[in-house]
Structure formats: C-alpha cells, structure tokens
Amino acid sequence: SSTYYGFGYDSVSDDYKLVRIVQLLGAKDEYFHSEAKVYSLRSNSWRRIKDFCFYLISYGQLGFLANNVLHLLAFKTPESRKRDLVGFDLRSEEFSLVELPDSMGGDICLTSTYRETNNFVVDVWIMKEYGVKQSWFKLISWKEPYFMPCSIVALLVAFSKDGDDVLFFIGYKWFNWGRRIDSFVWYDLGSQVVEDVVIRGIPTSFDVNLYVDSLVPLNSNAQQ
Numbered sequence: 001s002s003t004y005y006g007f008g009y010d011s012v013s014d015d016y017k018l019v020r021i022v023q024l025l026g027a028k029d030e031y032f033h034s035e036a037k038v039y040s041l042r043s044n045s046w047r048r049i050k051d052f053c054f055y056l057i058s059y060g061q062l063g064f065l066a067n068n069v070l071h072l073l074a075f076k077t078p079e080s081r082k083r084d085l086v087g088f089d090l091r092s093e094e095f096s097l098v099e100l101p102d103s104m105g106g107d108i109c110l111t112s113t114y115r116e117t118n119n120f121v122v123d124v125w126i127m128k129e130y131g132v133k134q135s136w137f138k139l140i141s142w143k144e145p146y147f148m149p150c151s152i153v154a155l156l157v158a159f160s161k162d163g164d165d166v167l168f169f170i171g172y173k174w175f176n177w178g179r180r181i182d183s184f185v186w187y188d189l190g191s192q193v194v195e196d197v198v199i200r201g202i203p204t205s206f207d208v209n210l211y212v213d214s215l216v217p218l219n220s221n222a223q224q
Helices: none
Strands: 002-010 015-025 032-040 045-048 064-066 069-075 084-089 094-098 108-116 119-127 136-145 150-159 165-174 180-188 194-197
Touching: 002 064, 002 069, 108 150, 119 150
Parallel strands: none
Antiparallel strands: 002 015, 015 032, 032 045, 064 069, 069 084, 084 094, 108 119, 119 136, 150 165, 165 180, 180 194
16 A cells, blocks of 8 residues: 645635545556545544545655645556656545646646756646636746666756745656766756756765744644
8 A cells, every 4th residue: 555645724714634545556456546634623532534535656755835736746547657646635625637738648846857958858847827727838848868767757846036946856866786876956046057066974875854834833732
C-alpha cells in the first residue's frame, strides 16, 4: 500500500485539515483500493470522505496548497501516460480535475522534465488565473545535457527578490550505479544562464520540502 498526505488551513471553517489517501494496487493491476480521510484539528477527529478515484504518481507524494485547494498529480488509469492535476477543496472537501496545458497532456507553478535527444528539458508552466486552462503559459524551457543513463527531478523552490532569477532543486539518479546527486541552481530568466549554488558541507543527496507561513496558530482552537 502507498500513503499520501496534504495539509492546509481552511479559512472558511477556521480549521486546519490533514488529508490522507491510502491506495493499494495489486500485481498486474488485478485490483485497486483507495481510501480518503480528513483529520480536523477543530474536532480532533478523522472522518471518511468520498474515495479518491485516481492513481497517484509517486510514493509519499505531498499535496501542495494554492487557492485553498490541495493539489496532487495522478493518472486516470495505471496504464495512462497523461498526468492529471487533481485538486481537493478544503472548504467543500471534494476532489476535482484542474485542466493542464495541452502540450503537457494565488498562481500555480508546474514543472515538467523529459528527454530530448541528448538533453533533459525542464519546462515551467504558470497558471495566472486559477481554474482557467487558457491562462497557463510557459515561463521557462531549459535544456540540460546528460551523458549517462539517468533520471532527473527539477523542483522550483523560489524566485529571487527582484523576480529575475529562479532557484531550482535538481536531483540526478544514475540507473547503473543507483547513485543520486542533488544540488541547487539559479536560473536567470533574462539571459537563460544556469549557475550552480555552492553550499559548503551539504551532503550529495538530500530532500527539499516547501512550506507556507501562517499567522494562524495551531492551538488557536484549544484556547476557545
């Protein structure tokens, strides 16, 4: 079985909510079970909600919050190659599809990586108007050469204060060695130049998690 989580603050009900999705997919896809539950800090309890009928992509995936909606990448079927963006509305506690731009078959940012000849291509898309498919536009399309069989993960971490540079987390994993090397790079939006970020003492392999600050304390309900 695989477990996925998403966490966010629902300003309508003044409540912190934790979403947990547990999925079990049998060998050769002969059976599939998915169960979704929500924990409410206000009531201090779990409750079952309508099942999540999509196949989540990566193990341990964390939902990201935008516009009071938690988002997860998923497939409609195990055999599908087209990724879908699924949103969980913290207010209505319902799942729905968020349409992606055709070429991928608050603002939402989506990063896509794929192979092209001897390069990895990193595309970054921005949704300027939430829920409107036509508002997606491609901000970055950058090519990164590779010389050995490996996979790459690119995560947009932050924009610089002046908005001219983008900080990326880049992770490489070599198929033959099972070795992983992670790093940070700055991408200049004007010159399209990539510059390595040197951090002394950082391990060769690490994970990056993003968080959003909140002025609402977790124990606010307990004081009422």
